[in-house]
Amino acid sequence: MKGEADKLREIREGFVAQWGVMGTQWGINRTMAQIHALLMTGADAMSTDEVMEELAISRGNAHTNLKDLVNWGLVRIVTKKGERKEYFEAEKDVWEIFRRIVEQRKRRELDPALQTVEGCAEETKGMKTKEGKAFHQQMVQLEEFVRFASKMSDRVGSLPHGKAMQLAMKLFG
């Protein structure tokens, strides 16, 4: 008969693998998503070596992706007293995870888009031809939208979990 611990390990491995696959579809690399899943579902913080072992990946790969996760604010470094090694621990609160992701994506995707679109809108401001006006108009629309999205991201980031849910539910029924 199979113990509960074995069954859990199996299910967890399945989750980690699946999360990895989904990561690739999200435009995140597989390893990073897998490490995240692993840390998110584990009781204790893990060392680089433990992560390497568990996922059968190289040190370089483990290291880079752990550090990337730290940069995303999804994982933090902890140290155990008397030990020299770094351990990694994931943020587990789902709303907090969401906030961090929104924040980063805003920074990486929205902000650069805004710059581009702003520039194009500015440079076509006074155009007189039909094409020029249409292009300018399109850029203005886009700019407005990106600004809006940007603002929304900021707001989401500043709402605490419960409040957000409440408001959103009121808004959308």
Next chain:
Amino acid sequence: MKGEADKLREIREGFVAQWGVMGTQWGINRTMAQIHALLMTGADAMSTDEVMEELAISRGNAHTNLKDLVNWGLVRIVTKKGERKEYFEAEKDVWEIFRRIVEQRKRRELDPALQTVEGCAEETKGMKTKEGKAFHQQMVQLEEFVRFASKMSDRVGSLPHGKAMQLAMKLFG
């Protein structure tokens, strides 16, 4: 002296190129983003050959990405009377573009995630160990969140432009 048309062409080319770069960061391939930018900022629908010419890409590439854009609902096929060729025309309304993207991403990213997480929550339902309970709890949290996100996506998709802005502004100031 440089004419307005020339300047516009230059700016537009810049926009198309930039949009392509941003596409890659969004996890969308460069060509697809470029074609989208091209069609979004042009007055008329374009044929496959025109797109090939403008972006200096192969027929296969142009074809595949145009069809992908059609599948995303961001571009539609139009035919000119008396002509046999297919022409492609982009949705230009920014809010409508946003809705389509939300809809597709939900289908491609949220729905599969929900399945995975649901499964893991279900399979660990009755677990008795500390680890088992913790894992289950984490899965339940995730499931709730994904369901919430899913619902929000649907709601966004069903709101008309003006209404959405209004409501959102009220909500977030």
Next chain:
DNA sequence: CTAAAGTTTCACTAAAAACTGAAAAAACAG
């Protein structure tokens, strides 16, 4: 039907991204 125009597919190539493993650098205990 036949031929021309247009669309789709696909084996192959090119480019980009991810990963490895080992060496270098940094941190630290004694």
Next chain:
DNA sequence: CTGTTTTTTCAGTTTTTAGTGAAACTTTAG
């Protein structure tokens, strides 16, 4: 300091994804 442990970097390799171009297929005009 010196030796040991741990972290970081990076040149080279593998894997994955994107793109090419020509052939196959489809559609329609004559």
